[in-house]
Amino acid sequence: xxxxxxxxxxxxxxxxxxxLSCAASGFTYRDYWMHWVxxxxxxxxxxxxxxxxxxxxxxxxDSVKGRFTISRDNAKNTLYLQMNxxxxxxxxxxxxxxxxxxxxxxxxxxxxGTLVSVSS
Amino acid sequence: xxxxxxxxxxxxVSLGERATINCKSSQSVLYSSNDRNCLxxxxxxxxxxxKLLIYWTSTRESGVPDRFSGSxxxxxxxxxITNLQAEDVAVYYCQQYYTTPLTFxxxxxxxxx
Numbered sequence: 001x002x003x004x005x006x007x008x009x010x011x012x013x014x015x016x017x018x019x020l021s022c023a024a025s026g027f028t029y030r031d032y033w034m035h036w037v038x039x040x041x042x043x044x045x046x047x048x049x050x051x052x053x054x055x056x057x058x059x060x061x062d063s064v065k066g067r068f069t070i071s072r073d074n075a076k077n078t079l080y081l082q083m084n085x086x087x088x089x090x091x092x093x094x095x096x097x098x099x100x101x102x103x104x105x106x107x108x109x110x111x112x113g114t115l116v117s118v119s120s
Numbered sequence: 121x122x123x124x125x126x127x128x129x130x131x132x133v134s135l136g137e138r139a140t141i142n143c144k145s146s147q148s149v150l151y152s153s154n155d156r157n158c159l160x161x162x163x164x165x166x167x168x169x170x171k172l173l174i175y176w177t178s179t180r181e182s183g184v185p186d187r188f189s190g191s192x193x194x195x196x197x198x199x200x201i202t203n204l205q206a207e208d209v210a211v212y213y214c215q216q217y218y219t220t221p222l223t224f225x226x227x228x229x230x231x232x233x
């Protein structure tokens with residue numbers, strides 16, 4: 001069974017930083033591209049970033065480009081999202097997401113999410 | 121960016137009746153290699169992450185009841201729920217996966233009338 005468990009969320013001040021982690025299990029992690037998707041309270045889904053299976057290809061949404069960094073450790077089966085220069089509008093539940101098929105971009109498995117709140 | 125526009129924002133349907141949700145993309149999401157549209161549908165219940173229902177416009181994910189069906193072509197797509205059940209109360213999202221940035225519709229909330 002595919003499991004994705006996010007951690008690292010919490011309260012941060014505007015301009016601050018947080019690092020999210022996603023522990024993956026139940027599948028061959030190193031074969032899959034991985035994504036982060038966020039959802040502000042009461043709002044819709046917004047794609048944030050993706051990383052290729054080997055980390056060689058990375059793409060970001062314009063809203064986070066230059067502030068967030070996605071990375072992965074295939075030896076630890078873990079996905080990361082380093083979030084710097086946080087803004088109030090980054091407040092959201094952040095989901096770690098695995099595509100249904102390794103290099104495709106529709107999402108078969110979602111974590112439960114971790115809440116990031118940015119406020120002074 | 122490809123903008124995904126869903127309608128309506130919400131709808132109330134009687135148990136056993138049909139719910140129809142529309143999704144329009146601002147440009148084609150046709151993948152030429154297989155002549156299929158890169159369009160997926162998700163269901164999200166309160167307090168839960170989204171769940172994949174349909175991909176390639178009309179292919180149901182394993183385990184999804186056959187009362188859920190997807191259709192469409194060009195830039196217009198539809199999710200239909202026939203014989204609506206109480207457990208179908210949720211918000212439904214469409215998503216294009218043709219190109220980055222990957223984009224979702226704004227969501228449609230389905231309730232029981």
